[in-house]
Amino acid sequence: MDDALFLGAAAGGASPQFLPLSRANRHGLIAGATGTGKTVTLQGLVEAFSVAGVPCLVSDVKGDLSGLAMPGSPSAKLHSALAARAAEVGDADWRYAATPVQFWDPFGRAGHPVRTTVSEMGPLLLGRLMDLSPAQQGVLAIAFRLADEEGLLLLDLDDLQSMLAHVADRASELTATYGNVSRPSVGAIQRSLLQLRSQGGEVIFGEPALDLSDLIGTDDRGLGLVNLLDATALSTSPGLYAALLLWLLSELWERLPEVGDPDKPVLCLFFDEAHLLFDDAPDALVDKVEQVVRLIRSKGIGVYFITQNPLDVPDRIGAQLGHRIQHALRAFTPREQAAVRAAATSFRTNPALDTAEAITQLRVGEALVSLLGQDGAPSPVERVLIRPPRSRVGPVTAEERAVLVRTDAIGDRYDALVDRESAHELLSARAEEATRSAAAAKSAREAEKQNASRAKAEAREERERANDPWSRAARSAASSAGRQIAGEVTRAVLGRGVAGRVGGALLRGMLGGLFRR
16 A cells, blocks of 8 residues: 555454545554564654655664664565564565665764754743743743843853853843842752763754754655664763753644645654653653644654653543554563553453553563554554564664765754854953953042042142241242352453353253253
8 A cells, every 4th residue: 555554463464454645644653561662663654654755763762773874685684574573464565785874973972963043942942941840930031031132042041151140240130120029049950050061961862963853854766764873872861852852842843834644644753762752751741742643744754752661651642543562462460461451441342352460471572552543543453463673673873874874865964063153252242341340440439539549649749848847948948059159250251351151151061950060
């Protein structure tokens, strides 16, 4: 069927299961205990979407999905078993083949860097990432609002740190406008920001930010591009992993146009280890995710969660997942038993199948499957052997990955970090200008003070000279003595008859060297 994806069938090819492409944007769930075949099922489903021309974004938490980029090998023992399974389910078109893969890595080590800006992440996701209290979340929202009003770009964590310091400096002013802005709350956010940096969080903030159009497209053969997000390092920082994936989801919702129910999805997202998205998530964030998941299907986006336990996905989000593939579950602990009951009740019943019992009896590669039909109604649950993938099961080598990254269509577009003028630079410039202005004003005040003191001292000295009788008598006596000496010198010169020559010498002495005789 050209308008549907073949998922598998019962042994011997009975009851084949098809996922209609026109309903693939109604979301789905792949669940099952460790080692039951979830990853292989995910790999085969992604391949099928790619062959249908549907691009995908897949988070690779365990690092074993990179084999999508290489064809399987008949010499491998596992792949010969997969070929046998393909024959068992009646997949006549099955053959070894690679899938076009673009590798992404937030840390830039195993693929192209993935960056967003602080502004694009927004205060809600960022607050969750930093595990802020409601009061601190409110202060963070005020910082974003102030940055928007003042035209300050928040691109990286340096920008956010500078903006928070700016908010602290204006705390009294902002409290009157926006509500309580306490300096202790700002300090707590700054400490959380420091912890985020220590976890490597700053690598995902900055420019060039990811252009979502690079995720959506086909190769020259018409195969949908598979964007593989390496999350092996992110898995040790669940908050960072969740924030990045939820940001991608919200950005797609906000930026893509409404298309209703297209003939096939515009893009399919596969979120592995879904519990990392929801563990300890506040209700406000879960409500936001529920809203996005519910509405994003009208943008032609299908969202698929992969997890060990179906209880990992909140009920109000699980209710939006129309396609369900349930691998085996264990039922030893009370929580596992509850998961079995929850999984069994989530399927449309099949009178010929005891769903709860079957969940615990499924073999590796086998699953209970219920898919939405062309009419939008879920099919009765069936016990299905899943179609095997055609690509390599297992990771590519480091050398193979390097070649694939170097030769894909993305090139070096995101490799070099760009640091343009933003909040950090502008606020630093303002602070420097304020410091220079304050220093200049202080110097001017000091100079004015010194000039005033000097003028006052000179005026005082003048008054003292004008009012001192002894000073007047001394000046008068000196003037009389000077006149007397000058008269005596003149008479002596004239008396010797050399008045002209000595007069010249006197004149030179008065201008330059009176005592050189």
